[in-house]
Amino acid sequence: MKAMIRRSGVGLSIYMSKKDVEEPVVAVENEDLWGGFILVRNGWLLGLPDLPQGTRLPITVEAMKQPDQD
Template sequence: MKATFRKNLINGALEVYIPKKDLEAVVVNIQKEGVWGGIFELSNGWVLKVPALETEPKFPITLEVKKINE
């Protein structure tokens, strides 16, 4: 599924919006793979597999992610 990531300019938090589910959440934990990407835990309890990138992206960025169960 597609997810759009952005940085909150006020507090620096990484936020995600998933249009297919009309879901907005804050990323609360990241298990990094590479410079940016990996397993992202969201404030609503969802866990997403985000593709690893070699450099930190410019925000906002839309990526194909996969929801995983833990």
């Protein structure tokens, strides 16, 4: 799904227009953000594309929602 990632006053947030949802990012797998997973406050685990470390925000990317793990 298309997602816009931006910096807010308290950290990163992500907006998914298809779901009309904006949530803060609570955890990141990689320090440089790209090519790993992020955990969103609503519990979604999203995979991000592998982009160069200096990529500027805000940016719209194709994020892949991971299936629920039980």
